[in-house]
Amino acid sequence: MDVTTVADDLIVVHDGVDVHxxxxxxxxxxxxxxxxLVRTLDRPPGALLCRFGTVNDVHFGEIEAGRxxxxxxxxxxxxxxxEAPYPETMNRGATAEMAAADLAAVIVKGDLTLDGxxxxxxxxxRCYRDVFGDRLHVxxxxxxxxxxxxxxSRDQWVELPGVAIALMDTTIPCKTTGSLSAAQLEWLDAxxxxxxxxxIVMGHHQQWLGSVDGxxxxxxxxxxxxxxxASDALSGVIERRPAIVAYTAGHTHRHRVRRLPSGVPSVxxxxxxxxxxxxxxxxxxxxxxxxxxxxxSTPEALQWSERCRHLYSDFGIDYETYALGRLEDRCFNLxxx
Numbered sequence: 001m002d003v004t005t006v007a008d009d010l011i012v013v014h015d016g017v018d019v020h021x022x023x024x025x026x027x028x029x030x031x032x033x034x035x036x037l038v039r040t041l042d043r044p045p046g047a048l049l050c051r052f053g054t055v056n057d058v059h060f061g062e063i064e065a066g067r068x069x070x071x072x073x074x075x076x077x078x079x080x081x082x083e084a085p086y087p088e089t090m091n092r093g094a095t096a097e098m099a100a101a102d103l104a105a106v107i108v109k110g111d112l113t114l115d116g117x118x119x120x121x122x123x124x125x126r127c128y129r130d131v132f133g134d135r136l137h138v139x140x141x142x143x144x145x146x147x148x149x150x151x152x153s154r155d156q157w158v159e160l161p162g163v164a165i166a167l168m169d170t171t172i173p174c175k176t177t178g179s180l181s182a183a184q185l186e187w188l189d190a191x192x193x194x195x196x197x198x199x200i201v202m203g204h205h206q207q208w209l210g211s212v213d214g215x216x217x218x219x220x221x222x223x224x225x226x227x228x229x230a231s232d233a234l235s236g237v238i239e240r241r242p243a244i245v246a247y248t249a250g251h252t253h254r255h256r257v258r259r260l261p262s263g264v265p266s267v268x269x270x271x272x273x274x275x276x277x278x279x280x281x282x283x284x285x286x287x288x289x290x291x292x293x294x295x296x297s298t299p300e301a302l303q304w305s306e307r308c309r310h311l312y313s314d315f316g317i318d319y320e321t322y323a324l325g326r327l328e329d330r331c332f333n334l335x336x337x
Contacts (some may be wrong), residue, residue, distance in 0.1 A: 063078060112124045
């Protein structure tokens with residue numbers, strides 16, 4: 001069993017495809033869920049101002065989960081004949097759940113597609129734009145620009161009640177790695193300096209922070225995420241602008257939180273397309289912001305994501321642990337500075 005979601009009023013446990021929900025709970029209260037003692041989150045002070053959601057790594061057009069380049073190992077999961085493509089199944093589930101959640105905005109943090117092909121982009125737009133309309137805000141990821149495409153490449157400042165979102169294009173066309181330019185960082189610095197509300201910075205690529213799982217990391221131009229120089233520069237903006245309360249990314253298909261010296265979190269959110277198949281909700285209160293990660297729980301989505309628990313095991317990777325991460329990396333409160 002996995003305790004997948006904890007909020008101030010909600011606990012969700014998944015036992016394979018079976019879902020157990022405790023709702024209408026009180027904050028900071030302990031509950032027995034099928035023999036597991038689980039405590040709800042503290043509720044930030046003040047009124048609830050808005051809620052918004054994010055997804056990343058939705059990958060319309062993908063037909064094989066678990067493939068690494070041309071390697072024969074896996075296990076590689078594919079849908080059976082007659083089944084819908086799994087990106088459609090997972091993203092339909094995510095959009096249905098987010099549509100039911102009364103969100104002020106939905107932010108998509110890149111890797112909309114497998115290869116940025118027009119039909120893949122059209123599938124993404126049908127699934128998301130048709131549901132959320134003007135509430136949808138999108139930036140590209142590396143998969144969307146491998147052939148130099150520039151769709152969704154604009155940085156955006158999204159203002160919502162009680163919070164602002166700086167949605168930034170970290171993609172380097174034709175590359176897997178990411179970066180931010182000096183001009184982009186100057187734009188963020190100026191907007192954050194003027195902001196009268198907390199700011200969450202969002203992009204596709206995770207930051208380089210000098211370590212990997214607590215071990216020192218080489219400072220490499222080939223770092224899988226955001227280039228070390230750009231990562232350091234972003235950290236510098238975050239550290240000197242107290243309005244910024246978090247940087248959140250995708251790209252790694254995992255849930256993880258690392259922290260800057262100030263305590264500001266650098267967050268990674270898992271993918272929609274396979275295990276565990278998630279979207280993140282942000283509940284904005286006057287005195288803080290709560291991140292709550294939800295596992296997409298339509299029956300069709302759970303059937304597929306359960307098949308993907310052990311992707312990459314032929315390579316010695318414990319994908320189940322890697323992708324799900326710790327509960328405290330999925331559900332927590334962002335403190336105001």
